[in-house]
Amino acid sequence: MPDTSFMSKRHISLKDLAREIGVSISTVSRALNNHPDISLEMTKKIQKLAAEWNYTPNPLAMGLLKQATRMIGVIVPDLVTHFYSSIISGIEDVAEENGYYIVIASSNETLKKEISSVENLLKSRVEGLIVCLSQETRTYDHFDRLINNGIPLVFFDRVCRREEVPVVVVDNVEASLKITRHFYTNGFRRIAYIAGPPHLNISQERTLGYLLGLESCRLDFRPEYLEKCDMSPESAAEATARLLNLPEKPDAIFAINDTAVFAAMKEIKAHGLRIPEDIALVGFADEFHSTVVDPQLTSITHPTFEMGQEAARLFFRQIENQETEPEQVVLKTKLVVRKSSVK
Amino acid sequence: MPDTSFMSKRHISLKDLAREIGVSISTVSRALNNHPDISLEMTKKIQKLAAEWNYTPNPLAMGLLKQATRMIGVIVPDLVTHFYSSIISGIEDVAEENGYYIVIASSNETLKKEISSVENLLKSRVEGLIVCLSQETRTYDHFDRLINNGIPLVFFDRVCRREEVPVVVVDNVEASLKITRHFYTNGFRRIAYIAGPPHLNISQERTLGYLLGLESCRLDFRPEYLEKCDMSPESAAEATARLLNLPEKPDAIFAINDTAVFAAMKEIKAHGLRIPEDIALVGFADEFHSTVVDPQLTSITHPTFEMGQEAARLFFRQIENQETEPEQVVLKTKLVVRKSSVK
DNA sequence: AACCTTTGCGAAAACCTTTGCGAAGTGAAA
DNA sequence: TTTCACTTCGCAAAGGTTTTCGCAAAGGTT
Numbered sequence: 001m002p003d004t005s006f007m008s009k010r011h012i013s014l015k016d017l018a019r020e021i022g023v024s025i026s027t028v029s030r031a032l033n034n035h036p037d038i039s040l041e042m043t044k045k046i047q048k049l050a051a052e053w054n055y056t057p058n059p060l061a062m063g064l065l066k067q068a069t070r071m072i073g074v075i076v077p078d079l080v081t082h083f084y085s086s087i088i089s090g091i092e093d094v095a096e097e098n099g100y101y102i103v104i105a106s107s108n109e110t111l112k113k114e115i116s117s118v119e120n121l122l123k124s125r126v127e128g129l130i131v132c133l134s135q136e137t138r139t140y141d142h143f144d145r146l147i148n149n150g151i152p153l154v155f156f157d158r159v160c161r162r163e164e165v166p167v168v169v170v171d172n173v174e175a176s177l178k179i180t181r182h183f184y185t186n187g188f189r190r191i192a193y194i195a196g197p198p199h200l201n202i203s204q205e206r207t208l209g210y211l212l213g214l215e216s217c218r219l220d221f222r223p224e225y226l227e228k229c230d231m232s233p234e235s236a237a238e239a240t241a242r243l244l245n246l247p248e249k250p251d252a253i254f255a256i257n258d259t260a261v262f263a264a265m266k267e268i269k270a271h272g273l274r275i276p277e278d279i280a281l282v283g284f285a286d287e288f289h290s291t292v293v294d295p296q297l298t299s300i301t302h303p304t305f306e307m308g309q310e311a312a313r314l315f316f317r318q319i320e321n322q323e324t325e326p327e328q329v330v331l332k333t334k335l336v337v338r339k340s341s342v343k
Numbered sequence: 344m345p346d347t348s349f350m351s352k353r354h355i356s357l358k359d360l361a362r363e364i365g366v367s368i369s370t371v372s373r374a375l376n377n378h379p380d381i382s383l384e385m386t387k388k389i390q391k392l393a394a395e396w397n398y399t400p401n402p403l404a405m406g407l408l409k410q411a412t413r414m415i416g417v418i419v420p421d422l423v424t425h426f427y428s429s430i431i432s433g434i435e436d437v438a439e440e441n442g443y444y445i446v447i448a449s450s451n452e453t454l455k456k457e458i459s460s461v462e463n464l465l466k467s468r469v470e471g472l473i474v475c476l477s478q479e480t481r482t483y484d485h486f487d488r489l490i491n492n493g494i495p496l497v498f499f500d501r502v503c504r505r506e507e508v509p510v511v512v513v514d515n516v517e518a519s520l521k522i523t524r525h526f527y528t529n530g531f532r533r534i535a536y537i538a539g540p541p542h543l544n545i546s547q548e549r550t551l552g553y554l555l556g557l558e559s560c561r562l563d564f565r566p567e568y569l570e571k572c573d574m575s576p577e578s579a580a581e582a583t584a585r586l587l588n589l590p591e592k593p594d595a596i597f598a599i600n601d602t603a604v605f606a607a608m609k610e611i612k613a614h615g616l617r618i619p620e621d622i623a624l625v626g627f628a629d630e631f632h633s634t635v636v637d638p639q640l641t642s643i644t645h646p647t648f649e650m651g652q653e654a655a656r657l658f659f660r661q662i663e664n665q666e667t668e669p670e671q672v673v674l675k676t677k678l679v680v681r682k683s684s685v686k
Numbered sequence: 687a688a689c690c691t692t693t694g695c696g697a698a699a700a701c702c703t704t705t706g707c708g709a710a711g712t713g714a715a716a
Numbered sequence: 717t718t719t720c721a722c723t724t725c726g727c728a729a730a731g732g733t734t735t736t737c738g739c740a741a742a743g744g745t746t
Contacts, residue, residue: 010410010492011468013702024726029704039724056466060406061702064731067353069403070467079432085423092422092449101446101467106432123399124444125354149353262635292605294612294637356732367696372734382694404732407701 012053021046063125072102072315073121075131077109077158082286083258083304084132087156090308091130098316100127107134115142127319128152130311133160135231138199152318156311158200166314166326168307172205173212175300175333176254179282180213182298182335183252186342188280192225192250194239194260206256206284225250229260236260240267244279251279252341258285258299265293280341296338303331355396364389406468415445415658416464418474420452420501425629426601426647427475430499433651434473441659443470450477458485470662471495473654476503478574481542495661499654501543509657509669511650515548516555518643518676519597522625523556525641525678526595529685531623535568535593537582537603549599549627568593572603579603583610587622594622595684601628601642608636623684638682646674 014032018025023042031038031046032055038046063069072095076084088104095102103126105117114134119142121129128151131143140160146153147164155161156168176193183191193210196203207226214221227243229235236255240263243250253268255261261283268279275281275295283290283299290297310329317324357375361368366385374381374389375398381389406412415438419427431447438445446469448460457477462485464472471494474486483503489496490507498504499511519536526534536553539546550569557564570586572578579598583606586593596611598604604626611622618624618638626633626642633640653672660667 010494015702025703026705026727027725030725033704035705037724042724058407058702059467060403060412061731062704063403064401064407064701065703067731079435080425080428082423082425085428088447089422089449092447103444104431104435104447106435124402151353265635289632289635292608292632292636354732358732368733369697369735370695372732373695376734378735380694385694401732404701405734407731408733408735410701 011058012055013058014055017046017049017053017055020049069125069127070100071124071126072100072312073117073124073126073129074102074104075107075114075117075121075129076104077107077132077134079104079106082289083302086286086304087132087308087311090305090310091312092308093305094309094312094316098312102130109135111136111139118142118146122146122151128154128315130154130156130315132156133158133200135197135200152315154311154314154318156307158202160201162326162328164326166318166328168311168314168329168331169201170302170307170331170333172202172333173209175284175335176206176209177213177216178209178333178335179254179300180210181217182282182337182341183254183280184213184217184219186280188252188341189219190222190225190248190250191219191252192227192243192254194227194229194236194243194253194255194264196229196231196256196260198228203256229256231257231259233259233263236263237267240264241271244268244271244273249279252281253279254282254284256284258283258289261285261297261299262289262293265297275340276343280343282335282341290336290338295340298338298341299336300333301336302333307331354401355398356401357398360389360392360396360398363392412468412470413443414467414469415443415655416460416467416469416472417445417447418450418457418460418464418472419447420450420475420477422447422449424602425632426645429629429647430475430651430654433648433653434655435651436648437652437655437659441655445473452478454479454482461485461489465489465494471497471658473497473499473658475499476501476543478540478543495658497654497657497661499650501545503544505669505671507669509661509671511654511657511672511674512544513645513650513674513676515545516552518627518678519549519552520556520559521552521676521678522597522643523553524560525625525680525684526597526623527556527560527562529623531595531684532562533565533568533591533593534562534595535570535586535597537570537572537579537586537596537598537607539572539574539599539603541571546599572598574600574602576602576606579606580610583607584614587611587614587616592622595624596622597625597627599627601626601632604628604640604642605632605636608640618683619686623686625678625684633679633681641681641684642679643676644679645676650674 014025014028018028027038028046031043032050074091078084092102105121107114107117111134114137153165155165159167159169180191195207211221224246227239229239253264255264265281268275273279283297285297285299290299314327357368357371361371370381371389374386375393417434421427435445448464450457450460454477457480496508498508502510502512523534538550554564567589570582572582596607598607608624611618616622626640628640628642633642657670
């Protein structure tokens with residue numbers, strides 16, 4: 001009568017199989033790995049029992065042995081924004097292909113939580129990190145430990161230290177430039193832009209694209225049309241209000257991200273102005289929101305899922321080759337024209 | 344001269360500390376755990392070095408020893424919907440308090456992926472699962488292994504096997520009833536409801552609330568006003584179209600979830616009808632979307648973050664007490680009245 | 687002086703897996 | 717009969733931690 005008392009255990013181990021068959025643990029291990037040292041007959045017998053008993057190697061033991069947990073730490077500014085959750089989907093997609101799991105932490109847009117997340121994830125022995133910087137982050141030394149020890153690290157969207165760390169970004173300059181030119185083509189001349197915090201690369205690049213766009217349309221740069229917000233709805237609403245109260249109002253506005261654009265939209269409506277008749281509006285927004293508002297919003301769409309996939313691919317490239325130049329993946333955005341910017 | 348060659352190692356271990364101080368590993372372990380067997384002097388010395396060298400116990404080794412990984416598996420139908428990402432935030436919040444991490448898998452609304460996610464998460468030795476069923480799921484035996492072995496399991500929102508498994512749900516019956524009565528109070532009499540797949544508890548409950556609501560308003564139930572969709576935008580749009588093509592159109596519509604409601608909204612506009620003048624609309628939708636559409640949408644809001652927190656709490660209650668009656672947490676929804684349902 | 691108790695610490699097992707090395711057994715060649 | 721080669725498998729270590737048991741020295745008691 002076979003001993004099945006251990007079947008109530010959560011998981012069975014090599015030892016259980018070895019005891020049942022009456023061989024040593026090492027024989028079982030080798031049989032399951034098709035090692036030539038083990039006779040074909042014994043191999044088959046062991047593999048059959050392992051299959052019946054639904055044996056799977058204990059990943060903790062493997063992690064201890066190989067010093068590899070098959071876990072990727074992911075840090076995002078928040079979990080509930082579609083932009084990030086979609087990127088996470090992309091990361092998960094590639095991670096799963098490679099037999100990795102992701103452990104997600106949210107910085108809540110604070111530097112403090114970002115730092116503690118880095119620490120905690122490293123403590124729990126993730127093999128590396130994929131990170132989008134928080135809005136507050138202006139110092140970057142909490143990544144020293146990763147960089148100096150060659151622990152895989154990838155930044156996406158909001159990035160830093162590009163000489164040392166591979167990044168995935170979109171071509172923000174081109175995106176802003178496209179929007180500006182789109183406005184111009186559709187007859188708008190007083191084009192305003194609401195930027196974000198100047199220390200963020202995305203903010204700098206989008207502002208640059210705005211300026212280049214104006215130049216390529218031979219429009220003069222008017223400092224009062226370059227507004228700033230901290231990316232909160234309230235601050236974006238205030239920036240919009242300032243624009244709308246100018247003696248010469250802009251006739252077209254775009255803003256750094258979707259939160260800001262939707263706040264701007266509300267503010268414009270609150271001022272009793274029509275979109276796009278009085279003011280045209282274009283956003284860096286995601287697909288779903290843009291089609292649901294009224295009027296439907298022309299916007300730059302990010303290839304979010306692909307961004308996540310690319311970030312994960314850069315991660316695995318680091319896992320494989322230790323020494324490598326940090327790559328930069330630059331993805332193109334798409335300008336989807338809807339009603340909010342066409343008279 | 345202290346040997347610092349191992350400082351390039353990713354992590355330091357008890358062995359490193361022991362070697363440096365010149366005591367055994369067990370002494371170091373005990374000192375760090377404030378075991379009374381170790382002299383105060385030695386304890387202090389060891390703890391000081393451990394702090395300096397930034398020692399943290401290897402969670403893999405601990406997991407192996409204690410048979411506990413401090414990981415919770417979470418399975419959601421998708422990652423990109425605000426409803427789920429917000430719930431995940433809530434789960435993470437409580438998990439972090441308890442020193443646990445969450446590992447997230449998405450079923451993509453398919454039974455197949457749900458089953459494989461259960462298997463894979465168990466393989467990677469999570470201590471239990473928090474799950475929202477996929478839309479396809481009508482068989483539930485892939486949870487047998489958890490239930491029979493006493494592995495912690497919690498369902499939320501879309502649930503099954505309530506006699507055996509603790510669940511977190513909202514009071515869907517009351518929510519639907521509230522909407523129906525709200526319509527009635529505001530003068531609408533031809534109230535239609537677009538339901539979801541009948542095997543889902545949320546669908547059943549919301550339909551029941553609709554019927555009870557009609558009854559409590561002394562309105563007759565008209566079968567043609569009870570439509571059905573599979574929760575995709577296309578199917579919801581078709582359901583809406585059927586309602587709008589009825590000889591006697593409804594003057595108020597609500598639908599099972601936000602995806603369906605937004606699809607209905609587009610369809611109503613496409614038919615050239617005004618909201619709320621021609622047709623009133625109320626949704627099971629989340630805060631952000633509802634305020635961004637035009638007109639702003641009256642809707643039932645879910646306490647998503649709290650749902651996640653409650654789910655996690657139920658989880659930890661199982662971790663602590665092995666034997667316990669499965670609890671049911673029923674949270675109340677809120678009807679937030681905006682323009683879409685008030686003439 | 688002989689015995690007992692306390693204090694302070696080390697050895698080893700346990701959790702699970704892989705793998706280099708060595709050993710036992712068998713058959714064949716010298 | 718001895719030696720050699722080959723097959724087939726076990727031992728032990730390593731990875732990091734906790735914990736049971738046990739040992740030695742120091743102190744106190746009779």
